[in-house]
Amino acid sequence: MTLEDQYRQLVASPVDWKRETSLSNIGDYTILVANWEKTLRNHVARAQDVACDSELQVLVLGTSELDRIVQNLKSVRSDAEQMYKKNGAGRLEGLTFMKPSEQKKHLAHGQSEVEALTRHGKPSLFVRNFTADEIKTAFWEWFLAFFDCVFSVGDYDELLNSNSQLSEFNRAQAKLWRCFLEESRVRVCANENSAIGASNGKTTSFVCFDVNIDSKCVHCFPVTQSEAAQIMDYGPILNMATLQP
Secondary structure, three states: OOHHHHHHHHHOOOOOHHHHHOOOOOOOOOHHHHHHHHHHHOOOOOHHHOOOOHHHHHHOOOHHHHHHHHHHHHHHHHHHHHHHHHHOHHHHOOOEEOOHHHHOOOOOOOHHHHHHHOOOOOOOEEOOOOOHHHHHHHHHHHHHHHOOOOOOHHHHHHHHOOOOOOOHHHHHHHHHHHHHHHOOEEEEEEEOOOOOEEEOOEEEOEEEEEEEOOOOEEEEEEEOHHHHHHHOOOOOOEEOOOOOO
8 A cells, every 4th residue: 555545544534424424415524524633633743744635635745754644643543533433523423313113202193193192291293204214314414514614624623712703603503513522412403394293282394303422322303493492502493304294
């Protein structure tokens, strides 16, 4: 293997996010990759030796310099990978998604029944039994849309810099991103723009994803607009329209 190929392999994310999310349209550089690049940079002697845009990096390096960097990366890659999976975006690797019929209390019913069956504090219900793959796609499309603000490690640093002059939405993104890095459980909501179920006796297009990072399990359930707003005090509720009744 050439030095150039070794470099590309060593700086590549330890998680194949395209395979993990099952999204063919996911970009090569996302906040998930930026967090890896930041983690790896924190482990090397010189941060500038790491660039996930590896094609650009290898073109400007001489052989002896590239060899030095490759040896350094080999010595720190394992520790960086462990850190990424324990305290970084790698925590989100391996999430599994439950369909309503597996949740017992959010079993799917026909649209004409869900309003009556969710009155008087009873659990919310979906109008149909969405598949695990449908829920997985809905969650990851929401996730990448919400954090669609990072195109370089510089963008990532700017987002998490408390002294940065951020927009209200960027502040919400930074707050929620820290939750995904630090909390064991995170709840987020999206508006699917169709009546996917009912909550509190009313049909609703809003869904809550309950992400248990420690157990690697995600389940979801319908919520009212006011419930979604309360849960999403991190920031705006995105219109997604991924789940279709």
